[in-house]
Amino acid sequence: MYTKHKVNDSTQTGLEATLETYPATLPEADLLARIRELNEDPSVHGILVQLPLPKHMDSHKVIETIAPAKDVDGFHVASAGALMVGQPGFWPCTPYGCLKMLDAIGYELNGKHAVVIGRSNIVGKPMAMMLLGRDATVTICHSRTADLKALTQADVVVAAVGKRDVLTADMVKPGAVVIDVGMNRNDEGKLCGDVDFAGVREVAGWITPVPGGVGPMTRAMLLVNTIEAAERSAG
Amino acid sequence: MYTKHKVNDSTQTGLEATLETYPATLPEADLLARIRELNEDPSVHGILVQLPLPKHMDSHKVIETIAPAKDVDGFHVASAGALMVGQPGFWPCTPYGCLKMLDAIGYELNGKHAVVIGRSNIVGKPMAMMLLGRDATVTICHSRTADLKALTQADVVVAAVGKRDVLTADMVKPGAVVIDVGMNRNDEGKLCGDVDFAGVREVAGWITPVPGGVGPMTRAMLLVNTIEAAERSAG
Numbered sequence: 001m002y003t004k005h006k007v008n009d010s011t012q013t014g015l016e017a018t019l020e021t022y023p024a025t026l027p028e029a030d031l032l033a034r035i036r037e038l039n040e041d042p043s044v045h046g047i048l049v050q051l052p053l054p055k056h057m058d059s060h061k062v063i064e065t066i067a068p069a070k071d072v073d074g075f076h077v078a079s080a081g082a083l084m085v086g087q088p089g090f091w092p093c094t095p096y097g098c099l100k101m102l103d104a105i106g107y108e109l110n111g112k113h114a115v116v117i118g119r120s121n122i123v124g125k126p127m128a129m130m131l132l133g134r135d136a137t138v139t140i141c142h143s144r145t146a147d148l149k150a151l152t153q154a155d156v157v158v159a160a161v162g163k164r165d166v167l168t169a170d171m172v173k174p175g176a177v178v179i180d181v182g183m184n185r186n187d188e189g190k191l192c193g194d195v196d197f198a199g200v201r202e203v204a205g206w207i208t209p210v211p212g213g214v215g216p217m218t219r220a221m222l223l224v225n226t227i228e229a230a231e232r233s234a235g
Numbered sequence: 236m237y238t239k240h241k242v243n244d245s246t247q248t249g250l251e252a253t254l255e256t257y258p259a260t261l262p263e264a265d266l267l268a269r270i271r272e273l274n275e276d277p278s279v280h281g282i283l284v285q286l287p288l289p290k291h292m293d294s295h296k297v298i299e300t301i302a303p304a305k306d307v308d309g310f311h312v313a314s315a316g317a318l319m320v321g322q323p324g325f326w327p328c329t330p331y332g333c334l335k336m337l338d339a340i341g342y343e344l345n346g347k348h349a350v351v352i353g354r355s356n357i358v359g360k361p362m363a364m365m366l367l368g369r370d371a372t373v374t375i376c377h378s379r380t381a382d383l384k385a386l387t388q389a390d391v392v393v394a395a396v397g398k399r400d401v402l403t404a405d406m407v408k409p410g411a412v413v414i415d416v417g418m419n420r421n422d423e424g425k426l427c428g429d430v431d432f433a434g435v436r437e438v439a440g441w442i443t444p445v446p447g448g449v450g451p452m453t454r455a456m457l458l459v460n461t462i463e464a465a466e467r468s469a470g
Contacts, residue, residue, distance in 0.1 A: 060322065081316025084364075085356045087295065111381045119367055121320045128363075129319075132354055132375055137386065139374040140367055146346045151372065 002026075002034075013223050028057045032065050039067040045233055046072035046226040069232065072225040075122065083129050090225050095127035097217025098158055098179050099134070105206060107156075107177060109134040115152050117141045117167065117194070118160035123181055127158050159194035169199035178207040181214050237261075237269075248458050263292045267300050274302040280468055281307035281461040304467065307460040310357065318364050325460050330362035332452025333393055333414045334369070340441060342391075342412060344369040350387050352376045352402065352429070353395035358416055362393055394429035404434035413439040416449050 007017035022031070031049075038044050047070045053059050063071075068078040074092035082089025102109065114136040118124035128138045141151055143161075152171040159167045160181035172178060182194030193210030201207050208214055242252035257266070266284075273279050282305045288294050298306075303313040309327035317324025337344065349371040353359035363373045376386055378396075387406040394402045395416035407413060417429030428445030436442050443449055 077316035077320055077322060078312060079316070080319045081312035081314070084315045084319050084360055085312055087312060111379045113381070113386075125319055125364070125367075128375075129360070132360075132377075135377075135379040137374065137376050137380040139372065140363075141372050142367075142370075144346045144370040145372040146348070151348075 013227070015223060015226060024054045026054075028062070031057065031062060035062070035065045039065075039070060042233070044070065045230040046070050046222075048073050048222075070229060072222060072229055074126070074225065080121065080126065083126055086133060090229070091130065091221075092122055092126045093221040093225065094123050094160075094181060094214060094218045095130055095158075096221040096224075097214055098127060098181065099130050100221065101179065101208065101214075101217060102156070102177065105177075107206075109136040109156070111135060111137070112155040113137045113139070114156035114158070115139045115141060115154040116158045116160065117145075117148070117152070118158075118162075118181070120160065123158075123160040127160065131156070131158075161194050163194060164192055165196045166194040167200060168196045169203045172200050172203045174203055175205035176203070178204040179214065180208050180210050183210060183215070248462070250458060250461060259289045261289075263297070266292065266297060270297070270300045274300075274305060277468070279305065280465040281305055281457075283308050283457075305464060307457060307464055309361070309460065315356065315361065318361055318368075321368060325464070326365065326456075327357055327361045328456040328460065329358050329395075329416060329449060329453045330365055330393075331456040331459075332449055333362060333416065334365050335456065336414065336443065336449075336452060337391070337412065340412075342441075344371040344391070346370060346372070347390040348372045348374070349391035349393070350374045350376060350389040351393045351395065352380075352383070352387070353393075353397075353416070355395065358393075358395040362395065366391070366393075396429050398429060399427055400431045401429040402435060403431045404438045407435050407438045409438055410440035411438070412441040413443070414449065415443050415445050417445060418450070 002020045002022045005019040007019050035047060038047050047066050049062055051059060053062060063075045064077060066076055068076050071079050071090050074090040079089045083091055109131060114131040116124050116128045119140055119142045124140060128140050131138045139151055141148055149171045153173045156177045157167060158179045158181060162182055164184045178195055178200055180193035180195040184192050186192045191211045197209060237255045237257045240254040242254050270282060273282050282301050284297055286294060288297060298310045299312060301311055303311050306314050306325050309325040314324045318326055344366060349366040351359050351363045354375055354377045359375060363375050366373045374386055376383055384406045388408045391412045392402060393414045393416060397417055399419050399421060413430055413435055415428035415430040419427050421427045426446045432444060
């Protein structure tokens with residue numbers, strides 16, 4: 001029914017990972033049944049379903065089938081709710097990684113104004129909630145925002161839109177921390193983020209590159225969540 | 236074990252309500268058992284636990300025991316998560332009532348800048364998510380916000396702090412919509428909101444009074460949620 005690959009532990013964390021690949025024609029019911037099996041398997045601490053799913057599947061239903069205790073991606077409604085109300089749960093890896101970078105430079109968010117551009121369930125909204133939890137004042141901008149440039153003059157800007165040059169040097173306050181979650185390609189086909197890196201780096205105090213910035217942090221936080229899941233399961 | 240009161244249907248909605256009162260010494264386990272009973276009772280469509288609870292009880296645990304399908308207060312983690320990710324669920328009544336007031340004046344939120352002062356789980360955070368869901372750009376301010384006055388010059392301001400005079404006329408953009416969720420007492424012991432009503436009404440385009448503004452809307456939305464719960468239960 002599926003192909004099982006043993007994944008090499010290139011991260012040297014001691015985690016065991018198994019990749020299961022299925023034909024795109026797999027019936028949804030079979031996927032749900034497999035998730036339920038993994039939910040019940042005490043040797044499995046984290047379950048990820050790689051999105052996007054084929055069109056005949058309801059992604060929401062599939063994600064909601066993952067046991068919240070194994071939702072190391074942090075995409076389950078229960079994970080979102082826990083983040084929002086400040087209860088323990090798994091945080092989505094990308095915004096969690098952004099927060100860790102702020103911690104790594106010893107940045108004190110308390111009382112700062114942070115602007116998040118983008119309002120996806122995977123990055124924008126959870127990022128806003130995490131920044132709020134650290135006592136930042138938070139603004140959430142998006143495609144309908146009337147005057148983006150007037151709002152991005154903040155202490156921290158997180159760009160998570162998926163569109164090139166969303167943030168340019170004139171939109172950034174000198175010394176600001178700029179985190180670029182975007183992953184796009186420029187005219188030459190090279191990877192680039194949402195931020196005009198060359199321009200903004202001249203103004204910002206801190207800025208993350210693309211590639212090599214948020215991406216590796218996302219993967220690192222997935223490991224953190226998985227270890228956390230194993231620890232919770234061990235009591 | 237408890238006193239059961241039949242509540243008069245003063246709202247003339249046809250809803251039947253029962254108030255159960257318990258001694259403050261009630262063991263938490265007994266309250267949880269009673270909630271579970273009500274969860275299983277098909278004749279009950281909504282369950283509210285009046286907060287705050289006595290100190291020996293874990294409010295979070297109590298609220299989480301309510302079946303999400305009967306959480307007409309919208310306080311359950313599953314309800315918060317559903318609101319955050321845009322899935323169907325029950326919305327907390329107070330911010331939901333604020334949104335209904337904006338609808339009642341035909342206010343188009345798309346592209347507008349809305350500022351929420353306060354970040355409680357019951358009002359501030361869900362209010363922000365609802366406004367975002369209507370395509371407003373949203374800023375969440377709170378006690379740690381450095382320069383509140385610079386941020387409140389927005390199209391919509393929702394004050395939900397629980398402190399008098401949080402919002403004064405000089406902080407409001409002419410013509411703005413101001414919604415006052417606060418419920419405080421002034422020096423004369425009279426009910427007042429978070430907004431300096433006398434001053435702000437001269438600047439704002441729309442403003443809600445306290446009392447008689449958000450309060451009745453909260454109660455109305457509780458009825459809406461309960462009817463919705465009954466309809467969902469009936470399929």
